Amino acid sequence: MLAIESEMRGWAQVPGSLKYHYFQGDGTASMCGRWKPGNLAPSAFYDGNHGCIDNCDACNKKRKNSLKKNTMGKLISAHTVLGNSYKTLPIPEKWVGIIGLPESNFRMIIYGESGGGKTTFGMELGVMLTGLGKVYYNSSEQGEGKSIQDAFKRAKVQDCPKGSFMLADRHTFREMMDTLSKKRSAPFVIIDSLNYLKLTEAQYKEMIEAFPKKAFIIISWSEPSGKKPLGTQGQAIEYMVDIKVRVNDGEVIALSRFGATEPYRLFPSKKAKKVHTGKQLELVPDEQQ
Numbered sequence: 001m002l003a004i005e006s007e008m009r010g011w012a013q014v015p016g017s018l019k020y021h022y023f024q025g026d027g028t029a030s031m032c033g034r035w036k037p038g039n040l041a042p043s044a045f046y047d048g049n050h051g052c053i054d055n056c057d058a059c060n061k062k063r064k065n066s067l068k069k070n071t072m073g074k075l076i077s078a079h080t081v082l083g084n085s086y087k088t089l090p091i092p093e094k095w096v097g098i099i100g101l102p103e104s105n106f107r108m109i110i111y112g113e114s115g116g117g118k119t120t121f122g123m124e125l126g127v128m129l130t131g132l133g134k135v136y137y138n139s140s141e142q143g144e145g146k147s148i149q150d151a152f153k154r155a156k157v158q159d160c161p162k163g164s165f166m167l168a169d170r171h172t173f174r175e176m177m178d179t180l181s182k183k184r185s186a187p188f189v190i191i192d193s194l195n196y197l198k199l200t201e202a203q204y205k206e207m208i209e210a211f212p213k214k215a216f217i218i219i220s221w222s223e224p225s226g227k228k229p230l231g232t233q234g235q236a237i238e239y240m241v242d243i244k245v246r247v248n249d250g251e252v253i254a255l256s257r258f259g260a261t262e263p264y265r266l267f268p269s270k271k272a273k274k275v276h277t278g279k280q281l282e283l284v285p286d287e288q289q
Contacts, residue, residue, distance in 0.1 A: 032058035100258030112247035123155030136186035
C-alpha cells in the first residue's frame with residue numbers, strides 16, 4: 001500500500017529504478033536525492049525494516065552516516081574508559097591553579113554581581129586561549145563601542161595575535177550558530193551574557209550537540225546574593241557545565257571537575273573598611289586587613 005508522502009519512512013522500490021531507495025518520512029526526496037515520494041506507484045514495495053541487497057548504495061551510505069551522527073548514547077566498558085587518553089589543553093600553570101586542567105571541549109559558566117569582574121575574567125581567559133586557537137566572543141550585552149574597547153584594554157586583548165580574538169557584535173542565537181558552523185570557525189566560544197542573549201537550556205544542549213569539539217564559556221548575571229546564576233535557565237545550565245566560576249568583588253573562585261583550584265584575584269577589593277591609625281581614620285582594602 002502506498003503510504004502518505006509526509007509519513008513515508010523506509011525503503012521503497014521506485015518504478016524506473018532497479019534499486020530500493022530510502023525515504024525519511026518528511027516528504028522530501030530519497031536520501032540519494034534522485035527520487036521523490038510522488039514517483040512511487042500504488043504497487044510499490046514499502047517496508048521500514050527492509051534489508052534487501054538491492055538497496056541503493058548512496059541511500060544506504062547516507063542513512064548510516066545520518067544514524068551515526070544523530071546517535072548520542074553508547075555503551076562503553078569502564079576499563080576502556082580507564083585506558084583511554086583524553087586531550088587536555090596545554091594551559092599555563094597559573095591557569096591550571098585557577099580552573100584545573102580541562103579537556104579541549106570544556107564547558108564553563110561564569111557568574112557574579114554587576115561590576116564584580118565577570119567580563120574581565122572571561123576576557124582574560126579568552127586572551128590566554130588565543131595562544132591555543134581562535135576565540136569567538138559574542139558580546140550580546142555590550143556590543144561594539146567604547147565600553148567593550150575599555151574592557152579589551154583592561155584584559156590586554158591587544159597582546160593577542162591579530163585575528164585570534166573575534167568580537168561578535170550582538171549576534172543572535174541563530175547568527176551565532178551559523179557563524180560557528182563555518183569551516184575553521186573558532187574552537188573557543190564566549191557568550192556575554194546568557195541573560196541578554198536569553199539563552200535557554202534547550203539552546204545550550206543544541207549548541208554542545210551541534211559542536212561537541214568546541215569549548216563554551218558562558219557569562220551569566222547572578223542572584224542578588226551572588227551565589228547562584230540568575231534564573232532557572234542559568235541554574236539549569238550551571239548543573240551541566242564542567243567548571244563553575246563565581247566572581248565577586250574581583251575574587252575568582254572556581255569549582256572544577258578537572259582538579260583542585262585556588263582563589264584568584266583580578267583586582268584589589270573595591271570594598272573598604274575604616275581603621276584608626278592614631279592620627280586619622282583611613283580607608284584600606286579588605287585584603288590589607
